Amino acid sequence: MHQMINLTFINRIFSLTTIFCFLLIIYGCSNKKEEILITDNWVRSTPPGETVGAAYLTMKSNRDLTLVSIDSPAADSIEIHSMIMENGIMKMRQMDNLNLKAGESVKLEPNGFHLMLFDLKHPLVSGQNVTFNLHFKDPQGKIINESISSPISDSKE
């Protein structure tokens, strides 16, 4: 009889451990950090005296998000721009935001979408880095912040 009780007790501990492990796995999966993948991020170098710069990156999110604003210690303000061909002339347009569809890459690259840096605090020197704080909004209106450090380069190799 005594032996029986002991077995039940051990069984209970085992099942509790199993449940605990299971919860840990679920928590681990739902809590995975890699929500927004940012690649190919770089900033074009600027000559001394230039006040405007451009930055590029590729973004991919595992759920629908909207890029709503960007700031950086390197510039007073940053705008999202698109390039549109109008009467044979390439024109830049400011966009209020940029939508990311779940699982789809959005590329910001020369002659396409780009980030425009205004009132640079200092020249953007090749080999250095610029930090950007990207602010995204999810469909529930929650703000998600993502910081990146982009290398400054004369051109993308």
Ligand SMILES: [Cu+2]
């Ligand atoms: Cu622009």
